[in-house]
Amino acid sequence: MRIGYFLSETVTNLRRNFLMTIAAISTVAISLLLLGGVQILGLIVNNVTLNWEAKVEVSAFLADNITEGEESALREDLTGFKEVESVTYVTKDEAFDEYKEIYRTRPELWENLPADALPASFRIKLFDADDAEEVAARIEGAPGVDDVRFGGEIIKRLLQVNSLLRTITFVMSLVLMIAAAALIANAIRLAIYARREEIGIMKLVGATNWFIRIPFMLEGIFAALVGAVVSGVIVVGGNTLLFSRMADAFPFLGPVFSFTTGEIVGVLAILTGVAALVGLVGSTLALRRFLEV
Amino acid sequence: MIKLTDVEKEYKGGIRALDGFSIDIEKGEFVFIVGPSGSGKSTLIKLLTKEEEPTAGEVYVAGKNLASLPRWRVPYLRRNVGCVFQDFKLLPNKTVFENVAFGLEVIGRPRAVIQRQVPQILELVGLGEKLDRFPDELSGGEQQRVSVARAFVNRPLILVADEPTGNLDPATSVGIMRLLDRINRTGTTIVMATHDHAIVDSMRRRVVELENGMVVRDQSRGIYGVGT
Numbered sequence: 001m002r003i004g005y006f007l008s009e010t011v012t013n014l015r016r017n018f019l020m021t022i023a024a025i026s027t028v029a030i031s032l033l034l035l036g037g038v039q040i041l042g043l044i045v046n047n048v049t050l051n052w053e054a055k056v057e058v059s060a061f062l063a064d065n066i067t068e069g070e071e072s073a074l075r076e077d078l079t080g081f082k083e084v085e086s087v088t089y090v091t092k093d094e095a096f097d098e099y100k101e102i103y104r105t106r107p108e109l110w111e112n113l114p115a116d117a118l119p120a121s122f123r124i125k126l127f128d129a130d131d132a133e134e135v136a137a138r139i140e141g142a143p144g145v146d147d148v149r150f151g152g153e154i155i156k157r158l159l160q161v162n163s164l165l166r167t168i169t170f171v172m173s174l175v176l177m178i179a180a181a182a183l184i185a186n187a188i189r190l191a192i193y194a195r196r197e198e199i200g201i202m203k204l205v206g207a208t209n210w211f212i213r214i215p216f217m218l219e220g221i222f223a224a225l226v227g228a229v230v231s232g233v234i235v236v237g238g239n240t241l242l243f244s245r246m247a248d249a250f251p252f253l254g255p256v257f258s259f260t261t262g263e264i265v266g267v268l269a270i271l272t273g274v275a276a277l278v279g280l281v282g283s284t285l286a287l288r289r290f291l292e293v
Numbered sequence: 294m295i296k297l298t299d300v301e302k303e304y305k306g307g308i309r310a311l312d313g314f315s316i317d318i319e320k321g322e323f324v325f326i327v328g329p330s331g332s333g334k335s336t337l338i339k340l341l342t343k344e345e346e347p348t349a350g351e352v353y354v355a356g357k358n359l360a361s362l363p364r365w366r367v368p369y370l371r372r373n374v375g376c377v378f379q380d381f382k383l384l385p386n387k388t389v390f391e392n393v394a395f396g397l398e399v400i401g402r403p404r405a406v407i408q409r410q411v412p413q414i415l416e417l418v419g420l421g422e423k424l425d426r427f428p429d430e431l432s433g434g435e436q437q438r439v440s441v442a443r444a445f446v447n448r449p450l451i452l453v454a455d456e457p458t459g460n461l462d463p464a465t466s467v468g469i470m471r472l473l474d475r476i477n478r479t480g481t482t483i484v485m486a487t488h489d490h491a492i493v494d495s496m497r498r499r500v501v502e503l504e505n506g507m508v509v510r511d512q513s514r515g516i517y518g519v520g521t
Binding site for chain 2: 002005197198200201202203204205206207208209211212
């Protein structure tokens with residue numbers, strides 16, 4: 001009977017302040033959408049990093065006058081490093097073929113070059129891309145090694161840009177979240193104001209404060225959770241409509257835009273949890289002062 | 294049942310409503326609190342339900358020292374102290390039945406109890422036929438009866454009334470007083486603040502007269518008094 005009472009009171013309150021409730025719900029939805037966006041962005045960055053890290057290689061370009069002894073010594077050294085997964089030798093001819101392949105639409109770049117224009121190299125695959133700098137430094141200047149290159153810089157840049165983007169979006173969603181809590185507090189304050197007479201009588205006849213409070217708290221949490229559902233639908237829908245299609249259309253993006261169900265559920269769980277918190281904070285703010293006497 | 298000792302009450306801004314007030318009310322008594330406006334009658338009523346707290350002195354209600362009653366226990370105190378006001382304080386969008394039932398619902402009484410007790414009490418106050426009316430369809434006297442019914446439906450030990458006849462004509466007032474008298478005969482202690490000479494004089498109950506927050510007269514079977 002009590003539960004029935006609380007539920008019907010909650011529904012009545014929500015109806016009486018329909019517009020305010022809608023405002024609160026949409027603010028929650030928008031701010032959660034931003035938060036959801038941040039989470040999805042995080043997943044994308046994660047995928048990108050995993051994907052690119054797998055491709056990070058250190059290339060050691062060999063001097064033309066390298067002796068056979070130097071070459072085999074270097075190969076032995078490299079295979080001995082614990083960070084190194086595999087070492088591939090690329091001959092001058094193979095390097096030139098690759099070069100021709102990359103610039104196949106611009107023959108003027110290679111037509112007049114001799115076939116041995118490019119240096120031979122060792123391509124060193126690492127277990128962990130983070131070690132690239134360290135390994136490169138170690139073989140830099142070794143006898144017979146002309147130059148050492150690794151692709152780590154680009155990834156570093158990318159990660160920096162992404163983390164900045166995440167911070168900005170996170171701060172924005174935080175601000176919106178506070179606004180959502182304030183709006184919920186305001187909606188509840190209005191509901192209380194509309195019913196101050198009733199509340200006065202409730203206190204007069206000995207209703208406990210919790211009995212008076214609970215319907216208003218449920219109202220706040222309800223508004224926030226509806227907001228969470230709206231943003232959740234958009235996140236899941238956006239994921240299926242947009243990202244899956246992009247992954248289909250551009251297969252090389254596939255690994256970037258494909259998330260496991262577990263990851264999506266995780267994002268939704270975060271949204272719901274944050275929404276419940278926002279609703280609770282909003283209603284507590286509104287109720288803090290009105291029950292004194 | 295009610296005991297106040299050397300109670301002082303000073304509101305913000307330095308207004309002294311009660312100034313060394315003491316009273317002792319036994320179970321089952323019917324006490325009129327009389328005196329001019331601003332003599333502290335309403336403040337006294339508010340102290341009994343812990344709507345206000347005294348600046349000094351002690352207030353005991355139903356055996357409990359209200360100063361040491363924690364805030365969360367106050368609702369339970371109020372379930373033992375029914376209240377009736379000059380302006381009835383009924384909910385305009387609820388029927389007579391619902392208004393009385395509301396008082397029971399909010400303290401968590403089961404539906405079956407409500408269905409049984411509310412018609413009973415409305416019968417007692419003479420509104421057995423008007424359960425489905427709304428307050429604005431009733432006369433002032435009838436509305437006050439609903440208000441008394443709500444205060445009493447829970448069978449409180451004490452009923453406090455702040456000028457319950459203040460908005461009613463003399464004939465209607467007599468009806469309300471008969472009702473309060475009947476409730477008093479069931480053993481309920483009644484404390485009633487009033488201005489109404491005729492009522493006090495006809496009832497001949499204990500009269501406590503206040504002036505400037507002090508008791509100037511305490512008389513069993515008294516009258517309103519002269520000169521006020």
